[in-house]
Amino acid sequence: xxxxxxxxxxxxxxxxxxxxxxxxxxxxxxxxxxxxxxxxxxxxxxxxxxxxxxxxxxxxxxxxxxxxxxxxxxxxxxxxxxxxxxxxxxxxxxxxxxxxxxxxxxxxxxxxxxxxxxxxxxxxxxxxxxxxxxxxxxxxxxxxxxxxxxxxxxxxxxxxxxxxxxxxxxxxx
Amino acid sequence: xxxxxxxxxxxxxxxxxxxxxxxxxxxxxxxxxxxxxxxxxxxxxxxxxxxxxxxxxxxxxxxxxxxxxxxxxxxxxxxxxxxxxxxxxxxxxxxxxxxxxxxxxxxxxxxxxxxxxxxxxxxxxxxxxxxxxxxxxxxxxxxxxxxxxxxxxxxxxxxxxxxxxxxxxxxxxxxxxxxxxxxxxxx
Numbered sequence: 001x002x003x004x005x006x007x008x009x010x011x012x013x014x015x016x017x018x019x020x021x022x023x024x025x026x027x028x029x030x031x032x033x034x035x036x037x038x039x040x041x042x043x044x045x046x047x048x049x050x051x052x053x054x055x056x057x058x059x060x061x062x063x064x065x066x067x068x069x070x071x072x073x074x075x076x077x078x079x080x081x082x083x084x085x086x087x088x089x090x091x092x093x094x095x096x097x098x099x100x101x102x103x104x105x106x107x108x109x110x111x112x113x114x115x116x117x118x119x120x121x122x123x124x125x126x127x128x129x130x131x132x133x134x135x136x137x138x139x140x141x142x143x144x145x146x147x148x149x150x151x152x153x154x155x156x157x158x159x160x161x162x163x164x165x166x167x168x169x170x171x172x173x
Numbered sequence: 174x175x176x177x178x179x180x181x182x183x184x185x186x187x188x189x190x191x192x193x194x195x196x197x198x199x200x201x202x203x204x205x206x207x208x209x210x211x212x213x214x215x216x217x218x219x220x221x222x223x224x225x226x227x228x229x230x231x232x233x234x235x236x237x238x239x240x241x242x243x244x245x246x247x248x249x250x251x252x253x254x255x256x257x258x259x260x261x262x263x264x265x266x267x268x269x270x271x272x273x274x275x276x277x278x279x280x281x282x283x284x285x286x287x288x289x290x291x292x293x294x295x296x297x298x299x300x301x302x303x304x305x306x307x308x309x310x311x312x313x314x315x316x317x318x319x320x321x322x323x324x325x326x327x328x329x330x331x332x333x334x335x336x337x338x339x340x341x342x343x344x345x346x347x348x349x350x351x352x353x354x355x356x357x358x359x360x
Contacts, residue, residue: 169294
């Protein structure tokens, strides 16, 4: 049953999506591209690009988009979106009530400290997984990558970089 | 009283504020923090600046997108469960509607030559945007932890192991490390 599967996958993504944003990407990739084959790597890269240009976090955007494409209707889209929000909602409600106590608990701090390098590792993994022949088609792709990297380190607005790369793509290909 | 009537009830204020945040937070993640700050601290005065810093640490430590976590926290503080629901709906609805529309129509234009060319240009840009903040994040980490991060990255990349495993390993490892350290101190 595709709806149950969507629900399960996005609950998992919501529950284990530590580090937010890019750190959640490798988890999304693993579930959506590797395990369920709902999208190809290039299609996922397209959603990330769309997500950069539209409001909202990538996790929610991907849930809405994939929920729709996988089921072909709005209900699937809604289900996946709600599923990815549920863990945030319940965990934050629980944590908000005890947060002062939890904050200074050394085991909580320890667990967070242990997860930190993993979260960074998952961001690196997300980038490595996207380095495939269907996203980097030729040397021009590498030039775009290099320029965007430099501009991004120089704190140029990411939306501007995505739009500019799109325009360059239209001119080149 | 007058003031309250003009601005509406609390859950509605929460909804509209977070709806606004939801509409204008392009790119998500850390890009939206200044916007939330302006709305929640400066404009509404719901949270104090010191408390906001604590809230950010919390929102980053809990799983899920930071904007969602922040909305639940502020909403619950201001108006209990009703506030939490109103806030989270406010953040989610704008992005839900926009992406749904894109999903419905993108499939039709996706094989258009110009659209395809634009995405060919954007895909490597996406990878660059993911790579760029890594060095900043790794700053201040010792070489052992950097090595750990790299090993985790390569295993997830090459062997397609689920990232969930590494998140769990990190948490358990951190707890064990704290436990062993405390024991040693006691002796």
